[in-house]
Amino acid sequence: MNTLKCLAVLLFLLPAPGLGQPLKADAAADYPGKPMKEGRLMALGVSSPERDALLPDVPTVAEAGVPGYQTSLWFGLLASSEVPRPILAKLNREIVRIISEPELKQRWAPIGIEPRPTTPEAFDRLIREEVAAFSRIAAAANIKVD
Secondary structure, three states: OOOOOOOOOOOOOOOOOOOOOOOOOOOHHHOOOHHHHOOOOOOOOEOOOOOOOOOOOOOEOOOOOOOOOOOOOOOOOOOOOOOOHHHHHHHHHHHHHHHOOHHHHHHHHHHOOOOOOOOHHHHHHHHHHHHHHHHHHHHHOOOOOO
16 A cells, blocks of 8 residues: 555544434434535545445545545454354354344445455455554554553
8 A cells, every 4th residue: 555654644533514423324314424415524535445325426435535534443353262162153254144134234234334245254355454454554644552
């Protein structure tokens, strides 16, 4: 990633007239994209590698002029390394089954959540890649842990 030294992103929650309480994404009516669709906020870009399906006219940060930039919010379940593999495999099968159900996908879609089932090995790889990437960013910005 060539943009490590030239990109620093600071996020602030600023009160905006007419928006009321801070934005939250616990129901479709509260999806953070709603004020943008209504013209009350202007989105400069989405940080995912592809455009957001709910905000198709908003470019990615890379498309907006910062090539190579991407980051995504993800959620996952972790277990102790001492949990036997057969139990992890069964848990994974059930979690994949549940998050692949059409009803769950329909409930999450209006708030911008897209389930992406994976394997324990692929999730472990994702975590390691994220730690490495953010460690490089922290080192480049001379960020130290207190």
